Amino acid sequence: MSIPGTFKALFAEELDREVQVSVKELPASALPEGDVMIKVHYSSLNYKDALSAAGRNRVTKNYPHIPGIDASGIVLEDTSGAYQSGQKVIVTGYDLGTNTFGGFGGLVRVPKEWVVSLPESLSLKEAMIFGTAGFTAMYGIERLKRELITPGSGQVLVTGATGGVGSLAVYFLSKMGYEIVASTRKEASDFLKGLGASKIISSDELMNVSGAPLLSRKWSGTIETVGGKLLDSVLRQTQSKGAVACCGNILGMNLNTNVLPFILRGISLLGIDSAFCERTMREHIWQQMAYVGTEDLPREFYKLVTLEELTDEIDLILNGNQMGRVIVQHSFL
Numbered sequence: 001m002s003i004p005g006t007f008k009a010l011f012a013e014e015l016d017r018e019v020q021v022s023v024k025e026l027p028a029s030a031l032p033e034g035d036v037m038i039k040v041h042y043s044s045l046n047y048k049d050a051l052s053a054a055g056r057n058r059v060t061k062n063y064p065h066i067p068g069i070d071a072s073g074i075v076l077e078d079t080s081g082a083y084q085s086g087q088k089v090i091v092t093g094y095d096l097g098t099n100t101f102g103g104f105g106g107l108v109r110v111p112k113e114w115v116v117s118l119p120e121s122l123s124l125k126e127a128m129i130f131g132t133a134g135f136t137a138m139y140g141i142e143r144l145k146r147e148l149i150t151p152g153s154g155q156v157l158v159t160g161a162t163g164g165v166g167s168l169a170v171y172f173l174s175k176m177g178y179e180i181v182a183s184t185r186k187e188a189s190d191f192l193k194g195l196g197a198s199k200i201i202s203s204d205e206l207m208n209v210s211g212a213p214l215l216s217r218k219w220s221g222t223i224e225t226v227g228g229k230l231l232d233s234v235l236r237q238t239q240s241k242g243a244v245a246c247c248g249n250i251l252g253m254n255l256n257t258n259v260l261p262f263i264l265r266g267i268s269l270l271g272i273d274s275a276f277c278e279r280t281m282r283e284h285i286w287q288q289m290a291y292v293g294t295e296d297l298p299r300e301f302y303k304l305v306t307l308e309e310l311t312d313e314i315d316l317i318l319n320g321n322q323m324g325r326v327i328v329q330h331s332f333l
């Protein structure tokens with residue numbers, strides 16, 4: 001397949017000591033060294049992309065930059081020989097879109113180790129409906145399952161439930177037969193019940209608890225996406241031998257808690273690091289997501305946007321007002 005001389009991208013530059021984004025045409029020669037050149041058909045918007053595009057939290061150290069931690073597309077060339085030209089592939093995590101030009105560009109070039117073949121039953125678009133958000137949700141669920149949290153163990157909690165990771169966690173867990181309580185700050189009962197939640201609670205209610213070191217036992221397992229005080233509350237409400245998969249830090253990086261849930265109830269706190277998940281687990285998670293599929297997701301679950309429409313969506317996710325997923329379709333399609 002021929003390699004285009006230029007590609008369109010959402011380009012983030014430091015101007016007047018602020019990071020600003022605009023859509024630009026760039027030469028293919030601007031891409032970093034790497035084995036696999038991919039024509040990106042779809043990407044998706046994650047919270048980390050918004051931080052990178054806004055120059056926050058030092059997610060991206062050097063600008064100019066192209067954000068986009070997710071990409072699905074077609075291999076144009078692989079100098080390592082691992083992938084064939086024309087093959088459909090996915091790249092999520094590693095350094096893509098953080099400090100390596102990412103999926104908000106129509107071309108990426110990455111090391112072969114970052115690339116995963118698209119599972120047969122998924123389209124390139126469906127892979128991005130899941131993207132890093134789905135990958136993280138499923139990774140958390142896999143970790144809970146390894147702690148023997150099964151549908152028979154009791155209610156499972158999902159926090160930040162209308163966000164990307166949270167909403168897909170609700171969907172996956174419900175398809176696996178779990179009883180899900182979804183915690184949110186929004187009025188989003190219809191949305192969350194449509195994904196399979198059986199009960200909705202407000203995150204204020206979850207957080208607004210006494211400072212007691214142990215609270216009444218509620219959750220067998222949790223996919224916790226918000227962090228901070230919410231994570232502390234969840235740990236103190238977790239049933240004996242329960243587990244909490246922790247992936248987010250929206251409420252900050254510090255966790256102030258106590259050891260009693262660990263030493264008196266034997267609970268586990270499971271760290272989720274999807275960016276550097278090892279290959280065997282990575283492929284397993286993609287297969288699990290492909291098995292669940294997107295067929296039962298409500299149509300309004302995702303928005304399809306162009307690069308030009310992406311800045312408004314970035315503002316929404318930064319302000320915690322996004323629901324479900326935003327899929328980026330590159331304009332040559």
Ligand SMILES: NC(=O)c1ccc[n+]([C@@H]2O[C@H](COP(=O)([O-])OP(=O)(O)OC[C@H]3O[C@@H](n4cnc5c(N)ncnc54)[C@H](OP(=O)(O)O)[C@@H]3O)[C@@H](O)[C@H]2O)c1
Nearest residue numbers: 047136160161162163164165184185248249250273274320
């Ligand atoms: N460790 C990993 O591998 C990994 C991978 C992916 C994402 N993450 C992290 O996981 C988190 C979620 O990512 P995402 O892409 O799902 O983000 P997202 O789509 O923005 O979802 C986050 C959700 O958190 C809730 N929220 C936002 N601001 C809040 C606040 N001030 N107080 C309480 N709740 C708030 C909102 O849900 P409600 O309005 O429904 O409450 C929001 O929709 C982020 O911190 C992200 O960096 C980590």
